[in-house]
Amino acid sequence: MLWGVSGPLFLLDYLTAVAGALAVALAIREVTGWRTRGAPLTTVELAYLNDRAGLACQVGLATLHRAGGVQVGELATLSVAGPPPARSAPLVRALHAALRQPQTWAALLADPGVTRSLRRLVGRLVRDGWLLTPAQRRRIALGTLPLFAVAAVGVIRLVESAVVGRTAGGPASVVGLLLFCLATVLGGWWLCEVPETGAAARRVLRRQRRAHADLAPERRPAWSERGTEELLTAMALFGPRPLVAVDPRFAQQIGIDAERTRPPAYASAKRR
Structure with a gap:
């Protein structure tokens, strides 16, 4: 499945997957702690x-x-x-x-x-x-896992291309995928910093x-x-x-x- 598409098409699929994973992570962050109760804040x-x-x-x-x-x-x-x-x-x-x-x-x-x-x-x-609560903070942190999973798919494609000799596309596609994987990991790492x-x-x-x-x-x-x-x-x-x-x-x-x-x-x- 990783090799049945060309480099540019894989990049497009990769970005689509990143957008979906990012939407999931941000939605979990925004929904968690949405409701409150008790007296107004002093x-x-x-x-x-x-x-x-x-x-x-x-x-x-x-x-x-x-x-x-x-x-x-x-x-x-x-x-x-x-x-x-x-x-x-x-x-x-x-x-x-x-x-x-x-x-x-x-x-x-x-x-x-x-x-x-x-x-x-x-x-x-x-x-x-x-x-x-600690459980809510863990839930937000776990919501970033899809981002790391998508980045792992991109890294596997790059590694197998280098080790096994399969093509990951032209130089522009390889460099683009490498940069996108790095940006995905950094974005996931940043989102792992859960607010109190x-x-x-x-x-x-x-x-x-x-x-x-x-x-x-x-x-x-x-x-x-x-x-x-x-x-x-x-x-x-x-x-x-x-x-x-x-x-x-x-x-x-x-x-x-x-x-x-x-x-x-x-x-x-x-x-x-």
């Missing part, structure tokens, strides 16, 4: 879905700081300055409890109460379908970023005219940089690097 949970524990804790500390519940002390320590806001997220309360004893940012992330709260947060996100978030989480992040596009750092919002909720939402959706514009000293104390969080447009402008 700002802290959105931050976790966007950039995991570090950003979630930064949003939590920004919540406390804006409410006057935390202050910067000596030797780069943070400490409690007042009660947490009413109806705070569990992670925010855990951060507040941990700061009853002054701690640095690194020590705060390692605090047992904070790590327990983060584990519960992850558990809720997995239970409600926002984060993928489900399709619903990725969908809601895209929707929220579109809805709050005016808060993106590239738009340079006037934060003096914005409220706390808008600041926290901007941090959760676009990263921690908005806090640098509001309170650079506090931002530095909680691990926000103004240069590393600089939007691409700003970074390129600086290089020029």
